[in-house]
Amino acid sequence: MSTPSTSEAELVRSEEAVPRRSHLDRNPWWGDLIIHVVLVVLGLVTVLPMVNILARSLSTSASIAGNPLMLWPTSLTMEAYLYIFETPVLMRSFGITVFVTVVGTALNLFFTTTAAYGLSKTYIPGYRFLMWLVIVPMLFGAGLIPTYLLLKGLGLINSIWVLIIVGLVSPFNLILMRNFFWSLPAEIEESARIDGASDLQVLWHIVLPLSKPVIATIGLFYAVAHWNDFFTGLFFLTDSSKWPLQVVMRSIIIDQSMLGMGGGNAPNQDLQKIVVSADNIRAATIIFSIVPVLLAYPFLQRYFVKGIILGAVKG
Known part of the structure; x- marks a missing residue:
């Protein structure tokens, strides 16, 4: 009777060690x-x-x-959508929201990435103090009135830039990206520094190409937040010509004042009095506001779960 080889014995023991799932x-x-x-x-x-x-x-x-x-x-009928595209107020607010989303997301990613990369180095002086500066604002807010006074002192009230400056760096997103950078092998950066690369070169040529999942995830967070931002425009923009799309939608849905927004430029006004009503325009405005997010999300979905998991490995 032949004895089993060492590899066969190890295979049998490994199979026996794996718990079998019973019914x-x-x-x-x-x-x-x-x-x-x-x-x-x-x-x-x-x-x-x-x-x-x-x-x-x-x-x-x-x-x-x-x-x-x-x-x-x-x-x-497509009259409700035709009305939207011919209404200056809606198209202006849509352009403001697109500008805030694109420019704001780019600035968010720039400041969040650079700050997270610095905080991922635990050996820098004052590291714990800097981390507390990030964590405390995430847990406690100053309130609406101090925020309003601060923005007024900075001259941002009634400025489109208030939609971007407020929330320029999210503490949660910063910690998430910092954890991802912290999980990268230190040997990769050390080898680049031996070759003479500076910190910015390491960040641009090595860290960022490896960080596409978390950058796409954080970028999606910021973009959706900008696109759906409602309170910032409502509290800090009194000029209706600078309102983003979400504030205009609130005026449409709650105040129900939309048939006069087109003014003399509304197409086929006699026909619209019969075909298009407040319900049509409210529904069409809601669909109009969510379509861009629905179109962008499938392209970033494959990075979404991976970026969240990798950003939560350490911390």
């Missing part, structure tokens, strides 16, 4: 059924309101009055 560890069929039913219900609760809004934006006012809970557009 007792699996969910019963009714448990899986309950889980799937709950997930389907939650999915419908999330999706159906958006489907209703989309259907209302593509239907006539008479169809909406007859069936407000529609899930499919009836009497299909």
